[in-house]
Amino acid sequence: MTYGVALKLDHGLVFMTDTRTNAGLDNISTYKKMFTWVDEGESVVTILCAGNLATTQSVVSLIDERMKAPSERSPSILGLPSMFQVARLVGNTLKEVIAANAQAGQKADSAFNATIIVGGQVAGSEPRLFLVYPEGNFIEAGDDTPFFQIGETKYGRPILVRAFDRGMSFEAAAKLLLVSFDSTIKANLSVGLPLDMALYEAGSLKGGLTRRFEATDPYYHATSDGWGVALKAAFDHLPDVAL
Amino acid sequence: MTYGVALKLDHGLVFMTDTRTNAGLDNISTYKKMFTWVDEGESVVTILCAGNLATTQSVVSLIDERMKAPSERSPSILGLPSMFQVARLVGNTLKEVIAANAQAGQKADSAFNATIIVGGQVAGSEPRLFLVYPEGNFIEAGDDTPFFQIGETKYGRPILVRAFDRGMSFEAAAKLLLVSFDSTIKANLSVGLPLDMALYEAGSLKGGLTRRFEATDPYYHATSDGWGVALKAAFDHLPDVAL
Numbered sequence: 001m002t003y004g005v006a007l008k009l010d011h012g013l014v015f016m017t018d019t020r021t022n023a024g025l026d027n028i029s030t031y032k033k034m035f036t037w038v039d040e041g042e043s044v045v046t047i048l049c050a051g052n053l054a055t056t057q058s059v060v061s062l063i064d065e066r067m068k069a070p071s072e073r074s075p076s077i078l079g080l081p082s083m084f085q086v087a088r089l090v091g092n093t094l095k096e097v098i099a100a101n102a103q104a105g106q107k108a109d110s111a112f113n114a115t116i117i118v119g120g121q122v123a124g125s126e127p128r129l130f131l132v133y134p135e136g137n138f139i140e141a142g143d144d145t146p147f148f149q150i151g152e153t154k155y156g157r158p159i160l161v162r163a164f165d166r167g168m169s170f171e172a173a174a175k176l177l178l179v180s181f182d183s184t185i186k187a188n189l190s191v192g193l194p195l196d197m198a199l200y201e202a203g204s205l206k207g208g209l210t211r212r213f214e215a216t217d218p219y220y221h222a223t224s225d226g227w228g229v230a231l232k233a234a235f236d237h238l239p240d241v242a243l
Numbered sequence: 244m245t246y247g248v249a250l251k252l253d254h255g256l257v258f259m260t261d262t263r264t265n266a267g268l269d270n271i272s273t274y275k276k277m278f279t280w281v282d283e284g285e286s287v288v289t290i291l292c293a294g295n296l297a298t299t300q301s302v303v304s305l306i307d308e309r310m311k312a313p314s315e316r317s318p319s320i321l322g323l324p325s326m327f328q329v330a331r332l333v334g335n336t337l338k339e340v341i342a343a344n345a346q347a348g349q350k351a352d353s354a355f356n357a358t359i360i361v362g363g364q365v366a367g368s369e370p371r372l373f374l375v376y377p378e379g380n381f382i383e384a385g386d387d388t389p390f391f392q393i394g395e396t397k398y399g400r401p402i403l404v405r406a407f408d409r410g411m412s413f414e415a416a417a418k419l420l421l422v423s424f425d426s427t428i429k430a431n432l433s434v435g436l437p438l439d440m441a442l443y444e445a446g447s448l449k450g451g452l453t454r455r456f457e458a459t460d461p462y463y464h465a466t467s468d469g470w471g472v473a474l475k476a477a478f479d480h481l482p483d484v485a486l
Contacts (some may be wrong), residue, residue: 055347095466144385145358154430158426163478171483171484174484175483183401184402187397187404199486218355222482230481231402234470234474234477235405235418236438238418238422241462241466242414243442243454
């Protein structure tokens with residue numbers, strides 16, 4: 001499993017994902033699931049991947065043009081005139097990879113499917129955020145639901161629904177995501193630390209701050225512990241049911 | 244879907260379940276999913292059902308001995324010497340109903356499966372709580388995990404994990420369950436009001452307080468609104484991430 005979230009704020013975009021992959025409970029590894037392409041002043045694209053690792057790695061390699069020699073690469077994802085075109089490119093690449101793998105037939109338990117969040121900005125337009133399905137089609141985050149979750153979405157959703165506010169600062173958004181990830185990590189073994197976070201400041205058209213929260217990260221632990229205490233206090237403060 | 248929870252407290256047992264059933268999104272109804280049998284001074288048994296409604300209603304009817312004339316009924320679930328035997332009876336009945344329905348083959352999209360929480364007390368022993376699987380086998384709530392959830396368990400789990408305490412009062416437990424149900428109802432359309440709650444006081448060996456929270460219940464709304472505010476305040480109070 002995986003847990004990934006992207007928020008569309010007034011200030012820009014915030015991405016967070018865990019790094020645990022698993023093939024069964026007895027075979028877990030750590031892999032990056034967040035990738036960013038930057039053409040400073042022109043376009044910035046970040047993707048979060050959930051699903052079959054062979055599929056998503058293949059998609060990333062194709063977008064990166066890793067079939068070419070390193071010196072000849074110029075990822076086509078960066079030359080496009082709009083984020084809609086970027087989402088189309090990711091969707092088509094994803095669909096092709098799944099179709100190519102499926103030709104040989106399904107041998108393992110897990111499907112070849114994957115879901116990808118695509119967010120970023122192209123010069124001349126606003127930042128945009130898309131959720132791309134394994135079929136290659138996609139939806140865009142709107143004003144009513146300005147965030148997307150992929151993977152194990154349920155445990156971390158209640159706090160997002162309650163505390164998300166598109167006017168919030170990057171600092172508050174990072175805190176919100178840590179709380180949402182903490183609830184998920186406490187409940188699902190297949191979502192695990194370290195966590196990768198990336199911020200993109202609207203209009204900057206350059207790579208933003210990235211941060212990895214390791215299992216030993218003091219802020220992560222302060223948030224997790226502090227949230228437990230705060231939640232308990234909030235709960236105790238609610239009036240009991242009169243029975 | 245369904246959401247049902249049973250807590251094993253030092254003071255006794257607390258059960259809560261929603262009442263929404265659905266066959267697709269366009270066909271929803273309200274049905275009781277909680278049933279209690281009482282033989283005062285001897286034994287008290289409550290069950291919560293999740294899964295195929297035809298299966299669970301059939302199980303309840305068989306336990307109720309509704310194949311006999313009303314005057315001849317004396318539910319065998321009440322004459323048993325231990326809660327372990329009660330759980331076995333429920334498990335065997337459930338397994339038989341599923342097997343009988345499956346004989347004719349599966350025609351609809353949904354499976355015949357169901358999961359049942361069984362809790363109660365038989366004179367001479369402590370209160371006990373079991374989770375019965377469609378295969379008829381079951382597990383018992385222990386000291387480390389003294390509660391069970393069935394149905395749509397994920398959205399409401401984080402607050403249970405954080406705030407449950409087996410020494411808590413019935414009033415606090417009712418509040419905890421309302422918060423857990425509120426998080427679930429906000430996220431999954433197939434879990435809906437009204438909610439049924441039942442309390443069983445350890446050692447009482449008689450039917451305890453029951454309460455139905457309707458959609459208009461002022462306490463339910465006070466809890467839901469109050470929890471939103473309290474959660475937001477708790478979140479704002481956590482230190483932001485220093486970026």
